[in-house]
Amino acid sequence: MSPVExxxxxxxxxxxxxxxxxxxxxxxxxxxxLMARHGGAxxxxxxxxxxxxxxxxxxxxxDSVIDNPTGRPVVAQMIGNDIPSLVRGARELQEHAVAAIxxxxxxxxxxxxxxxxxxxxxxxxxxxxxxxxxxxxxxxVKFTVKTRLGFDDTETIDALVPLFVKHGVDLVTIHGxxxxxxxxxxxxxDLIGAARAALECPVLANGNIGSPFDAEAVVRETxxxxxxxxxxxxxxxxxxxxxxxxxxxxxxxxxxxxxxxAYVEELYDCVTLPGTRExxxxxxxxxxxxxxxxxxxxxxTFLHDMRRCTTRAGLREVCRRCF
Ligand SMILES: Cc1cc2nc3c(=O)[nH]c(=O)nc-3n(C[C@H](O)[C@H](O)[C@H](O)COP(=O)(O)O)c2cc1C
Numbered sequence: 001m002s003p004v005e006x007x008x009x010x011x012x013x014x015x016x017x018x019x020x021x022x023x024x025x026x027x028x029x030x031x032x033x034l035m036a037r038h039g040g041a042x043x044x045x046x047x048x049x050x051x052x053x054x055x056x057x058x059x060x061x062x063d064s065v066i067d068n069p070t071g072r073p074v075v076a077q078m079i080g081n082d083i084p085s086l087v088r089g090a091r092e093l094q095e096h097a098v099a100a101i102x103x104x105x106x107x108x109x110x111x112x113x114x115x116x117x118x119x120x121x122x123x124x125x126x127x128x129x130x131x132x133x134x135x136x137x138x139x140x141v142k143f144t145v146k147t148r149l150g151f152d153d154t155e156t157i158d159a160l161v162p163l164f165v166k167h168g169v170d171l172v173t174i175h176g177x178x179x180x181x182x183x184x185x186x187x188x189x190d191l192i193g194a195a196r197a198a199l200e201c202p203v204l205a206n207g208n209i210g211s212p213f214d215a216e217a218v219v220r221e222t223x224x225x226x227x228x229x230x231x232x233x234x235x236x237x238x239x240x241x242x243x244x245x246x247x248x249x250x251x252x253x254x255x256x257x258x259x260x261x262a263y264v265e266e267l268y269d270c271v272t273l274p275g276t277r278e279x280x281x282x283x284x285x286x287x288x289x290x291x292x293x294x295x296x297x298x299x300x301t302f303l304h305d306m307r308r309c310t311t312r313a314g315l316r317e318v319c320r321r322c323f
Pocket of ligand 1: 021022023024025026046047048077104106107146175206207208209228229230231232
């Protein structure tokens with residue numbers, strides 16, 4: 001079965017599609033492998049490929065596509081605003097086993113949005129329309145979009161929905177916040193639901209889904225075809241299976257404290273680059289551990305102490321004390 005057929009089959013099921021969110025510097029091939037070992041998502045999004053007139057597909061991201069260890073379909077995400085470059089990027093990516101090409105309309109990093117890419121494009125809807133038209137023509141696999149609600153308003157999504165319909169976008173993921181809200185403020189699931197009702201393609205809801213109960217509530221409120229999960233999966237790799245079990249009405253796996261400690265060891269090995277110094281390794285995993293706060297009894301102490309660690313043994317001690 002081709003990746004596109006695999007993707008279609010997953011979307012055709014009764015149960016919601018569960019996607020691992022694209023996360024720069026996190027969701028590389030080894031992280032995917034780790035997720036898959038613990039149950040895993042149905043679909044995996046790459047970190048974004050930066051696409052501009054001088055760009056080449058980043059090798060380490062392409063490696064995750066070529067040597068996909070998950071057995072599940074992969075969606076390759078691009079960020080950029082130059083139409084000929086995006087068309088070239090899409091063509092090059094389709095030489096590999098991708099189920100879909102995804103356009104990033106949400107990155108809130110100022111260095112990105114000031115160049116009118118990612119979330120910055122939400123201030124220029126006509127430009128988005130040009131990109132959608134060109135990519136629709138160039139993309140023979142599925143063509144998907146991941147967007148926020150707007151740049152600094154929640155109404156831009158209303159202007160985008162008819163464009164997604166007009167240009168035959170195959171799937172839309174909506175992170176229910178504006179760009180300027182970054183990761184603050186509540187997620188507007190009501191607005192995701194309204195967009196879902198107006199769109200003809202499947203929609204994935206995204207933002208703050210951290211438990212099987214959140215997943216059930218979001219599906220019920222929005223009526224979406226699936227969920228995209230990022231940070232919740234970094235701190236709980238069992239989340240995808242827990243959601244499946246909960247939605248089927250069966251018993252839900254409850255990992256023990258030892259399971260969590262063992263997972264942090266695996267995560268450490270996963271983010272360790274060969275030949276790097278221990279301090280660099282420790283600093284690298286701090287990015288991941290920074291998302292472990294929710295769910296801990298004393299998140300503040302954990303984050304404070306974890307950020308001061310300089311050795312693996314020190315990190316281990318902080319985790320043992322705080323988990
Ligand atoms: C460290 C990090 C890196 C991210 N990188 C990307 C990215 O490359 N592309 C993208 O579309 N979104 C990116 N995001 C946003 C996530 O895909 C997701 O939309 C966001 O984290 C909200 O979902 P969550 O609450 O389940 O984490 C990133 C988020 C984080 C925390």
